[in-house]
Amino acid sequence: MTEPTTRRAARGVRRLDEPEAVHGHAHGPAAPATRRVRLTLTALLVPLLLATLAGLVALWPAASDVPARIPVAAEGSTVLRATVTGPVDEETSSVLARLDDGSRAGGQDVGGDEITVQAPPEYLAYGFDEGDRLRVLFIAGAEAGGGTPFVFLDFERGLPIGILAAAYALVVLAVARWRGLAALAGLAGAFAVIGWFTLPALLTGQDALGVALVTSSLVMFVVLYVAHGFTARTSTALLGTLVGLALTALLGSWGSGASNITGLTSEESLWIPQYAPAIDIQGVVLCGLVLAGMGVLNDVTITQASAVWELRAVAPLATRAELFTRAMRIGRDHIASTVYTIAFAYVGAALPLLMAVYLSDQSLATSLTSGEIAEEVVRTLVGSIGLVLAIPITTAIAAVAVPGAASSAPGPQPEQAAETATGEVAEPRGR
CATH class of the missing domain: 2.40.50.140 (Nucleic acid-binding proteins)
Structure with a gap:
């Protein structure tokens, strides 16, 4: 016979199926991940990091192969x-x-x-x-x-855009403080990777899928650890993100090929090959498809990993299956909101194009499967599939990696170790 709820509640311990478990203010933070979990995550992520660095070296373009810059003004102008x-x-x-x-x-x-x-x-x-x-x-x-x-x-437009950028940085720092500063530093690192590696590699005709995977993997390693700290929770989110990116790349490779996405839908894609003959325009589309999914994937995987850890903190006796089920409820809400977030982002960016489609005398199905719109539809669908699949994958990894019920304390004690802001454990003084 199970222990009565009132007796467990008197000791400050509730299960996730009890109504007041979500408040859980009487419980302390969840214990850190076990040594076995940390070693397992390290064993999974270190080879991926080494493969990323090896790909970076192999795909790094030679300076002599990078096309010369195009002058903005003709000679004498x-x-x-x-x-x-x-x-x-x-x-x-x-x-x-x-x-x-x-x-x-x-x-x-x-x-x-x-x-x-x-x-x-x-x-x-x-x-x-x-x-x-x-x-x-x-x-x-x-x-x-x-x-x-x-x-x-x-x-x-330098001055107004500079003012907006400064305002953005100040708002992020004011609200998120050191975590916001770390996020901005990670963002700067991401743009450095794209500027120094991704763009020259694509211009010199390096394998676009390889460039996309190396770029996205390296950026995620930098951004996640810089912004969220070197913790098991971050490693869990990173592992889920990398799996999601791999799925996105595979789906994108098939989708762009099967849909005959040429990439020849903009003025830039027509004249760039004249100055960079080695470039693969269709490959550039595939690379952009993978990179477009990085930001949203990062968002949902961090959210799911954090949800599992926080649920463990308020429900130390919950089983891993219960943690997964409850965290997936959060994930489903996130999926529902992200689906129309991605769609609305495209509508806002492509509003003039959509207006032109509206004025054209052809069926909606024809419009959605032609030219530039088809390219964006494939990008949105592939990115959304990778995003949706990454949520249960990350949640499952987090449910396995989070400390078990036996290692989570039922309530805070003065002599217990306290979790720091970075997710590490500070041992009490005198020990």
Whole structure:
């Protein structure tokens, strides 16, 4: 016969099936993972890390193979900065502006000069306001034909974007503090990997699937451990993330091939091969498909691993099967919300394209399976399948790795070890 609930409750121990177990404020934190679990996770992750580093070395592009940078301006032309000072002249398709101090064009100092900037009709329709910052191209010899040598390139957005980036960093630091700083450092490391390895490797024609797996694996090792600490909980989430990425890569390889996703759906994909002949555009699509799933996978795997550990903390006597079942309830809610999160993110990013599809006189099925939309549909579906599969996999790994019922204390005692903010255990003084 089982022990009465009231007797267990009097000792501060409840099972997950008792109504008040979720409050559990009388229980201490779950004990750290056992030595066997830590060794097992290490034995699984270290070979994966070594394989990632070996792939990094094997796929690292030779500097001589990386295509030369494409000049923004032709020889004799110069990119300058200017500020709008006057109204738009629709008859001449131009706007008045003043060049920044220190500007030089055609070998002469033109800083502070008032100039007329030629602009495309669509930008004139958008409108220019006084004080707008512009990037303009000086074309040597254009004035000989009676026109202005200054042509509008784009708006200068450095300052407002810099302000937004600084505000984002400050908000993250204010709310998440040291954990937020670690996350920002991990993000910087991820972009360093992509900038120094991924992009040059793809441009030199390295195997795109290998580049995708090496990049995603290395980024996840860096981001997860830097942001969440070297704990069994983080290792569990990392293992689930890597499995999810592998499944995404396999599904993406089949899906992009079976759907004949060529990647030739944007202006950039058409002209880049002229400057990087070795590039595999279809492989670039596959690589992008895998990289697109990294962020969301990281989110759900960390959430599931943390859910299992927190459930163990409030229910020390729960079985591993109970932990898995309860954590999967959280996972199902996460799946439900993530499904439309991914879809809405694409809708927001591709709204002009969707409007063009709406105006086209063809069936919805034809629109969703053609061109650029088909590419995004495959990316979304493959990423979502990998995401959904990663949740039960990570939850199962966490349920096995979390301390067992016998190793979880029923309540906090002064002489017990306390779990630190990083998830490690600080032994009491005097021992």
